[in-house]
Amino acid sequence: MDDSPTIGTSTRRRFLAGAGGLVVGAAAAPLMTVRPARATPATMAAAIREVIGEAAVREGKVKLDLPPIVENGNTVSLTVSVDSPMTAADHVKTVAIFNEKNPQPNVAIFHLGPRAGKASVSTRMRLADSQQVVAIAQLSDGSFWSGSMDVIVTIAACVENL
Amino acid sequence: MARALINVPPKAKRGAVIEIKALISHPMETGYRHDESGRAIPRDIINRFVCTYNGEEVFRADLFPAIAANPFLSFFTVATESGVIALTWTGDDGHTQTETANIVVE
Numbered sequence: 001m002d003d004s005p006t007i008g009t010s011t012r013r014r015f016l017a018g019a020g021g022l023v024v025g026a027a028a029a030p031l032m033t034v035r036p037a038r039a040t041p042a043t044m045a046a047a048i049r050e051v052i053g054e055a056a057v058r059e060g061k062v063k064l065d066l067p068p069i070v071e072n073g074n075t076v077s078l079t080v081s082v083d084s085p086m087t088a089a090d091h092v093k094t095v096a097i098f099n100e101k102n103p104q105p106n107v108a109i110f111h112l113g114p115r116a117g118k119a120s121v122s123t124r125m126r127l128a129d130s131q132q133v134v135a136i137a138q139l140s141d142g143s144f145w146s147g148s149m150d151v152i153v154t155i156a157a158c159v160e161n162l
Numbered sequence: 163m164a165r166a167l168i169n170v171p172p173k174a175k176r177g178a179v180i181e182i183k184a185l186i187s188h189p190m191e192t193g194y195r196h197d198e199s200g201r202a203i204p205r206d207i208i209n210r211f212v213c214t215y216n217g218e219e220v221f222r223a224d225l226f227p228a229i230a231a232n233p234f235l236s237f238f239t240v241a242t243e244s245g246v247i248a249l250t251w252t253g254d255d256g257h258t259q260t261e262t263a264n265i266v267v268e
Contacts, residue, residue: 075230102228103194110237111222115215117179117240121223124230126192157230 039105044098047105051096055144057136062147064135073127073157080135082119092119094138101131126157164188168249170263174241182213183236184249192227208233210252216245241267
């Protein structure tokens, strides 16, 4: 049977059934995605554990710089810097950036070394909502340090189709 | 081939800390968006970025969909010797692109 109702052959009942099917199909499509709509602080904590393992993280040394109020979450400039002399004996090995409420908690992992000279990296990220962004640095002595920043977002990324 | 702007100082003093900047034209499709008909748009991002200085790796980044479209990266390295700074990035589709710049260290 022809599903698409055409003038002349379709009855009102068949048309309504077809239209209803369309609406249900359209509504069901987004619901069928299994992945959670956004990361939560808990999934961020899990993602952090996945990257750094069971090591203890101390606060300090890491400075995360984002604008406190963001108009457009699609591009938010971010600078992370770590207080380190960046010598062969004492340098930053990795800096990982995490967020709470984007669909995925990871943002980026930067691998540095003594040849970096200065532990500072800038990039641009997406922010789906007002949330906390966390940076965790691993130093060459194996210790982990963290810094965070709370950001207010007025137009979110990741949600609407552009 | 994605268009890319890379910025490496052409000259530097030995031992100076120099800034390297890269801006790559790429949609960084997250995989979380849907098109008009409700189909998921497949993920397509640059997931890896490496900077080598005369063949030795000085900076590497693992990127995730939370990085904005047209990814921008800025980082530092010590100007040790004259030579070639190469920036290489890899996409989800497996393509790699390398841009190089010459630096004179005196």
